[in-house]
Amino acid sequence: MDTTVKPQDTDDPATTAPSATGGLQPFLHDAVVTLHAPSLVISRADGQLSGPADGFYHGDRRALSRLTVTAEGIALAPAQGGLHGADRAGFRAVLRGLGETTPDPAVALHRHRSTADGRVEEVFEVTNAGGEHVRFRMTVGAGTDLATMEQVKSGRGAEEAPARVTDADTVGLAWSADDFAVRLTAEPAPDVLQAPTGELSYDVDLTPGASWSVTLTCTAAYTDGDQFPAPPAHRLPWSVPALHSADRRLDRWLQQSLADLERLRLTDRQSPHPARPDQFLAAGAPWFLTLFGRDALWSARMLLPLGTDLAAGTLRTLARRQGAVTDPATEEQPGKILHEVRRATLQIAGRLSLPPVYYGTVDATPLWITLLHDAWRWGMDPTQVEELLPHAEAALGWMGEAAAADGFLKYVDQTGHGLSNQGWKDSDDSIRHGDGRRAHAPIALCEVQAYAYEAARAGAALLRAFGRPGADGWEDWADRLATRFREHFWVTDEKGPYPAVALDGDGQPVDSATSGFGHLLGTGLLDPEESALLAARLTGPDLDAGHGLRTLSSDAVGYNPFGYHVGSIWPHDTAIAVHGLARAGFPDAAASLADGLLAASAAFDARLPELFAGHGTEAGPAPAPYPASCRPQAWAAAASVLVLRAALGLEADVPAGTLTVAPTFARNYGPLSVGGLQVDGGRLDVTVAADGSVQVTAPGTLAVHRA
Structure with missing residues (x-):
C-alpha cells in the first residue's frame, strides 16, 4: 500500500514516503533544547x-x-x-x-x-x-x-x-x-x-x-562572522518583572518565558552604533532562529509592558531592509516589510525556493506601523519615533497601493516557488472553505484587513501628532475599509453571522470558522454587536479546545487536530484573542481562554511550544504535542506577557500623559503583585488584592486611571 505524506510549508503534491521515517521532518516533542541564539x-x-x-x-x-x-x-x-x-x-x-x-x-x-x-x-x-x-x-x-x-x-x-x-x-x-x-x-x-x-x-x-x-x-x-550576532549579555532590552500570584502556573510560565526570550535575542550587524546594536527576537528554535518580520513584530508588541527598547530595535532592523524597488523574484515592493532573512537561498521539498531576503508576507507591513504607534504610546523616545516616520509613510503607501484594486489587502505568490499563503497561517492548506476546498489566490484574509484598519488609524495618529500631512486621508481610508469588510466578509451559518476567514480569488467568502476571529477583536474594525457575536463563537466548543483556540473549527471539513494550521492550537494566536476579548469588553471569555493556556503551560513544563495538537480537554487533561514544533518560540513565550497585560487591563498613552489599569480577570489569580514593568521609561508596579482592590505605582509623569 502506498503511504503519502504532506510536505509541511510547501505547495508540493503528496509524495510517496521513502521509508517509515526517512525524508520526513524530525520530531522534537521529547527533546531537550538549550539555547543562546544564534x-x-x-x-x-x-x-x-x-x-x-x-x-x-x-x-x-x-x-x-x-x-x-x-x-x-x-x-x-x-x-x-x-x-x-x-x-x-x-x-x-x-x-x-x-x-x-x-x-x-x-x-x-x-x-x-x-x-x-x-x-x-x-x-x-x-x-x-x-x-x-x-x-x-x-x-x-x-x-x-x-x-x-x-x-x-x-x-x-x-x-x-x-x-x-x-x-x-x-x-x-x-x-x-x-x-x-x-x-x-x-x-x-x-x-x-x-x-x-x-x-x-x-x-x-x-x-x-x-x-x-x-x-x-x-x-x-x-569565517565571515554571524549574520545576526548575539547581543552583549548586559544589554537586555526590557525590564524583568517579578510576579507573585495565587496561581503558580502563571508565575512559572512568565519566568520560563522571560528566560527563553532572553536567549532568543539577536542583533543587527547593520546597526550604525556597533557598541549598541539594535536587538530583535529570533522567531524560534530550532527551525526559525533568524529574523522573521511578522514574528519579531508581534513578539515586540506583546512585550511593550516591559519597555520599548526591543520594539525600537525591531522597527529599525526591519526599516533598514524595507522594500525600495519592485522585484518579483523576492516579492520586494516599495514600502513593504520583509518576511524572513537567511544566509542563503532556502530550498524546501524541491519546489519551494525562498531567496535569502524574502518579502512574501501580506501582514508584516501593517504590523510594523502598529508597533511604531503602540511603542510611541508606551513611551518610546519621540525623537526615535520621528526618525522612523518616513518608513511609516512608505509602509502606508504600500498598503494603499496594495489595496488599490478593490480596497482589500491580498496576496498571491509572484515567484512561482514561494509561499502560496502569506498570512501567519502560511502552510499551503491553511485557507479552506467550509467544505474543505482550498481557497485560490489572490486571497484577502480577514485578520489582515483588521491589521490594515488598525495600521491606518495608527498611522493617522502618528502623522497628526508629528505635524505631517495625510492623517485625515488615512482615517477615511480606514472607514471605507470597515464598510467594505462589513459588506463582503460577513456570512451566516446555523450558528449565526460571522466573518469568513478570507475572500478568494473570485471575491467569494471562504466560509470556514477559524481562530482568526480573535485577531479582529479590539482593533476597532468591529462594532459592539459584531464583537459580541465573535466572542460567543470563540468560546464555542468547536474553537475553544480547553487548552486554547483551534486554528480551524472542529466542525469544518478538513479539520485535523495535528494540522499545522487546520486544527492545531498556537499559544500566541490564543493570547491575541485573550487580549482582544478583554479590550472589547468580554473578560469572562478572555479568562476562560487564558486558563486554557495556563493548563497547557503546566503540561509543557512552562515552556509553551510554537503549537500543539487541538484534540481538546475531552481527549485528556494534557494536550498532545505537535511533534515537530519549535520550542521555545518567541511569540509563544511573549504570549505570557500579553495575557498578563490583558488580565491587568493595561493601556498606556504616554503622549496624552495617561496610564489605564483596569483589571479584568486578574482577580482570578489574586492576590497578585507584579513589580518591575515599565512605561515611559520608568518603573510600573501593580498589585491586585484578593478582594479586587488595586494599587499602582507609576512614573509621576502619568495620570493613572483605575477601574
Missing part, C-alpha cells in the same frame, strides 16, 4: 545527541550531530534530565551493577550542559557513592555531518565528516566545511583518542566516595 543544542531526554535532529547548532548549521557517552560493558540507565532555565540542562544516569553491594545504585553519571554563543560545554561527572573500588572505561563519541538546518528539517541529513586531531596545545578534534569551522577540546586529555571516528576514551578509577570529571568544549564559527 546557537542551540538539541538532545534526547537522557542527554545523548544521537537522533535525527539532535546536535549543537550555530547559525543554522549543525556543528555536532553526535555526542554520546558509553561505559564499556555497563548499561547506562537514565534517571533524570531536563532544563535549568533556557541555556543550561542536566542529566543523571546510573551505571547499572557497577560497584553495587545492595539494591541501591552506587555509581552515577551527572552530565551538565551549558550553551553559549558559538559554544557548548559538557561536563561529565562520575561519582562513586558505594563501598567498592571501581574501574571502567568511559568513551565519549563525537561527530558531525555539518548539515544545514534545512537539510536537517527535511530529514535528509548527511554523512559524517571525518575528524582530524587538532595540533594545538589542548588535545581535541576539528571539522570544517567551506566557511564553517568546528573545534572540540577535552580537559583532561583522553587516555585514547581515535580520529577520524571521534572517540575519546578514559580509564576511570574511583575509590569509595570519590568522583571524577571531564569537560568537553565545542566551538563553532563562520
